[in-house]
Amino acid sequence: MNQDEAIMLLEYVSAACPAQKVGEFTPDVWGELLAPYNLTDARAAVLAVARRQPFVSPAEIITEIKERREERIALANPVYEGDPAETGIESARSVRALLRAAADGRLPKRTITAALGKGSDGTPELPSGRVRAILGAAAKEAPKTREGVVNVRATTCQRCNAAPGASCTTRSRRMADAHPIRLADAQRAAAGLPPVDPAEEQREIERRIAASAARAAADTTRPDYKDAT
Missing domain, CATH: 1.10.8 (Helicase, Ruva Protein; domain 3)
Structure with a gap:
């Protein structure tokens, strides 16, 4: 959320x-x-x-x-058959993925008999190996960010060091919004890009300040400047 x-x-x-x-x-x-x-x-x-x-x-x-x-x-009675080609860590991940799919409601309700791959008459009912492979592949995919939605709190703030899940702070007070650099980092992460380089951000700030100062200086040299003041 x-x-x-x-x-x-x-x-x-x-x-x-x-x-x-x-x-x-x-x-x-x-x-x-x-x-x-x-x-x-x-x-x-x-x-x-x-x-x-x-x-x-x-x-x-x-x-x-x-x-x-x-x-x-x-209610889903998830059963993981195991895969000899998997390492212990991969097997544990597959089990967690199967349980997460069941908890999310992505597995149908079924009896223990059906979960073991046999119907009431003892014949195979579900291709459980294929189901396991599909669920495992789906669960191992990186979560997709919805279009237009960026979870700013998923990143650490480079400005105030707020941890993922925590709000940004300024002068020890919680901010309603995030620092701009944190928002930029979240947007870049959603696009698969590395975080903003603080040095690059500082150069951009200095460039904007210099550009504003140049515009202000140019305004003072306009013929109508004194009339306007």
């Missing part, structure tokens, strides 16, 4: 729990606490909690999401 989605979720919470107060920095804190989870699961969790009580906290949302994900895993 990114910052924009955290704001959307809080609007959803406000609609479900009108008496709940939302402060200026509430979206920042909720965005950090709920960063590992997606907006769809969080909204479903808000509804579940709001049906029981008049207020909703991030801890209750997280608990609800985890319970739903564990339930999906249990």
Whole structure:
């Protein structure tokens, strides 16, 4: 969940729990606490909690999401057959990918018998090896950034050293927005480019200052400058 989605979720919470107060920095804190989870699961969790009580906290949302994900895993009965060509680390990654796919709801509900690849009559029911390969390949792909959306908090800020997931700060106070260099780094990361070189940024700042000074000096030499003043 990114910052924009955290704001959307809080609007959803406000609609479900009108008496709940939302402060200026509430979206920042909720965005950090709920960063590992997606907006769809969080909204479903808000509804579940709001049906029981008049207020909703991030801890209750997280608990609800985890319970739903564990339930999906249990209903999917994921079974990993293993691959002799894989190393131990690769095998562990494949297992985690399979469990994550089940928790995300990308695996259908099925019985233990079906998960083992046999129907009720003992005949093969699912091409489990092929399913495993497809899921493993999908899970190992780098997450795709939605067009027009950049997760600024996924990067470290070169200006204030804010860690990934944390807000930028200035004079020890949390900022509502990120430092420009952090935004630039996030945009470059989304495009597969390296972070901004601070020295290059400083040169660009100095170039702009010099250009502004040159424009100001040019204005003072205009024939109509004194008339305008």
